[in-house]
Amino acid sequence: xxxxxxxxxxxxxxxxxxxxxxxxxxxxxxxxxxxxxxxxxxxxxxxxxxxxxxxxxxxxxxxxxxxxxxxxxxxxxxxxxxxxxxxxxxxxxxxxxxxxxxxxxxxxxxxxxxxxxxxxxxxxxxxxxxxxxxxxxxxxxxxxxxxxxxxxxxxxxxxxxxxxxxxxxxxxxxxxxxxxxxxxxxxxxxxxxxxxxxxxxxxxxxxxxxxxxxxxxxxxxxxxxxxxxxxxxxxxxxxxxxxxxxxxxxxxxxxxxxxxxxxxxxxxxxxxxxxxxxxxxxxxxxxxxxxxxxxxxxxxxxxxxxxxxxxxxxxxxxxxxxxxxxxxxxxxxxxxxxxxxxxxxxxxxxxxxxxxxxxxxxxxxxxxxxxxxxxxxxxxxxxxxxxxxxxxxxxxxxxxxxxxxxxxxxxxxx
Numbered sequence: 001x002x003x004x005x006x007x008x009x010x011x012x013x014x015x016x017x018x019x020x021x022x023x024x025x026x027x028x029x030x031x032x033x034x035x036x037x038x039x040x041x042x043x044x045x046x047x048x049x050x051x052x053x054x055x056x057x058x059x060x061x062x063x064x065x066x067x068x069x070x071x072x073x074x075x076x077x078x079x080x081x082x083x084x085x086x087x088x089x090x091x092x093x094x095x096x097x098x099x100x101x102x103x104x105x106x107x108x109x110x111x112x113x114x115x116x117x118x119x120x121x122x123x124x125x126x127x128x129x130x131x132x133x134x135x136x137x138x139x140x141x142x143x144x145x146x147x148x149x150x151x152x153x154x155x156x157x158x159x160x161x162x163x164x165x166x167x168x169x170x171x172x173x174x175x176x177x178x179x180x181x182x183x184x185x186x187x188x189x190x191x192x193x194x195x196x197x198x199x200x201x202x203x204x205x206x207x208x209x210x211x212x213x214x215x216x217x218x219x220x221x222x223x224x225x226x227x228x229x230x231x232x233x234x235x236x237x238x239x240x241x242x243x244x245x246x247x248x249x250x251x252x253x254x255x256x257x258x259x260x261x262x263x264x265x266x267x268x269x270x271x272x273x274x275x276x277x278x279x280x281x282x283x284x285x286x287x288x289x290x291x292x293x294x295x296x297x298x299x300x301x302x303x304x305x306x307x308x309x310x311x312x313x314x315x316x317x318x319x320x321x322x323x324x325x326x327x328x329x330x331x332x333x334x335x336x337x338x339x340x341x342x343x344x345x346x347x348x349x350x351x352x353x354x355x356x357x358x359x360x361x362x363x364x365x366x367x368x369x370x371x372x373x374x375x376x377x378x379x380x381x382x383x384x385x386x387x388x389x390x391x392x393x394x395x396x397x398x399x400x401x402x403x404x405x406x407x408x409x410x411x412x413x414x
Contacts, residue, residue, distance in 0.1 A: 017375075024252050027245040035246050039238065046145065047105050048237035052228040058097075065227035066097040076216040087204035087214050091221070096195050099226045100183035106146040106202075107220035112213055113206070114142050120206040120214070124148070126182055129196025134161050134182060138205070149177030158182065179224075251382050254315055256374075258381035261319030262327065263373050269323070270331025271362075274339065275354065281332070288328050296321045297384060304388060311385065318384060327373050331366060338362050 038044050048068070055067045074091035095101075106122065113120055121138035128134065136154045139146060148154055158178040162171040166186045172178045185194040202221075206213050231240040273284040296318065304314060338344060338361065347357050 020248065020252050023245070024249040027248050031242065031246055035242075039243065039246070042236060043145075045233075045237035045239070047107075047222050047224060048233050048239065049102060049224050049226060049228055050233060050235055050237050052226060052233045054230055054232045055225075055227045056230070057227055063096050064098045066095070066099055066101050066223075066225045068225035068228045069093065069101070069223040071221040071223065074216075074221070076219075078215075083207065085204075085206040085208055085213065087206060089202040089204070089216075089219065089221070091200055093198045093200065093223060094196075095183050095193070095198055097226075098193055100180045100193060101223040101225055102149075103177050103179050103224040104148040105220075105222040105224065106141070106148060107222065108141055108144055108146070108214070108218055109220065110214060110218040111144075113218070114144060116208065116213075118207045120204055122146070122202055122204045124203075125201045127199040127201070128182075129194060129198065130185065132161075132165060134158070141204070147177075149179035154178050162186075250311075254311065254385055255378035255382045257312075258315045258319045258322075258385075259374050259377035261316065262323045262377050262381075263370055265319070265323040266327035266331055266373065267366075267370060269328040271335060271358070273328070274332040274335030275358070277336070285329070285332075291321060291323065294321050297387070300384070300388060301391065314385060314388060315381070318381060322377075322380075327377075330369065334366055334369065335362055338365055 032038060052068075053065060055065075058065055058067070071091050071093075074089050077088040079086045079088075093101075108114060120141045122141060123135070123137040123139075126134040126136065134157070136148070136157050137151075139148065139151045139153055155172050155178045158172055158181050159170055162168045162181070168186065171181055171191075181191075183194055183198070184191045186192070204214060229239050229241050231244065233239060269284050269288065273281040299321065300314060300318060303309060303317060307313070309317070344357060344361060347361065
């Protein structure tokens with residue numbers, strides 16, 4: 001053991017292993033236990049941009065992509081008059097990017113609001129840096145998430161604003177969101193970003209005197225950015241950083257379990273063959289040759305389809321058919337060499353048992369190689385099972401999260 005950790009490779013491997021364990025524990029703490037179901041729920045990710053680069057890209061190329069903004073600091077007020085509750089919300093947004101926010105979401109986390117007989121409506125006034133005002137709405141609050149930019153009322157009002165101010169008609173393309181055009185001006189007949197501070201003033205009209213129908217804890221306002229998070233998003237808006245985190249514990253467990261089974265079988269076969277020799281050695285080596293010739297990956301695909309294996313079934317099968325290779329043979333050769341040493345013969349003459357010799361003379365010498373086998377078998381197992389996942393044959397506990405981190409985890413273990 002000391003020999004393994006005294007080498008540079010052993011120290012690096014130990015540090016990386018500790019990091020992987022720490023990240024896996026962190027992932028288990030911060031992510032919900034049903035993250036696989038969350039990953040498959042498109043509504044959970046609908047506020048995120050699609051195909052977005054990571055947010056730190058602006059620190060490299062300059063203020064190009066507007067980041068995702070969750071509006072938390074806003075002024076909130078509530079009044080009642082003539083059976084109507086007026087809820088006012090105002091906030092500012094500093095726009096300094098080349099690409100504006102692509103959408104504005106108004107999230108109302110209170111089913112009592114959008115299930116009312118007469119749903120509330122919201123009107124928005126945007127005060128732009130050039131002194132102009134843009135009035136949007138009223139937009140009905142008929143769902144939990146209101147996608148402001150695709151509302152027909154908002155699209156028509158943004159088009160009207162550009163027609164009156166710049167004499168340009170139908171500025172918002174058909175089927176597109178009108179929100180980016182809130183942050184544009186026209187310079188020499190071309191659209192250009194209008195940078196500066198924008199003030200948003202929202203008025204919710206709730207047709208009820210019940211002030212508890214809507215409050216500031218129910219509201220969430222999101223400016224959908226062009227960049228997102230530490231690793232960006234995919235075509236569904238999934239946060240790739242969360243997917244990476246979710247895959248670490250699964251990948252690490254898959255790799256370690258498979259490697260552990262492979263190493264245990266290789267040690268048992270190698271020790272028995274090297275210690276006893278003769279017919280036992282010959283039989284075990286022929287068994288090893290047979291295992292080497294087995295097409296492990298095609299068999300894994302076939303059995304996964306036929307028996308609907310979970311990822312753990314696949315791990316066990318993969319380990320059982322992968323222990324052959326050079327592992328058992330090298331351990332056998334090491335033991336045969338050690339067995340012929342003079343100090344082993346002296347121990348036998350002194351009456352030492354085989355178990356005593358194995359424990360005190362043989363195992364200490366093969367442990368560094370066993371640790372090496374354990375480390376080098378982890379990435380192979382992860383890569384193979386990631387391939388199964390790519391084909392859609394892995395269990396759901398691995399499919400949504402495990403593959404996202406397989407390549408990175410494999411590269412770290414290597």
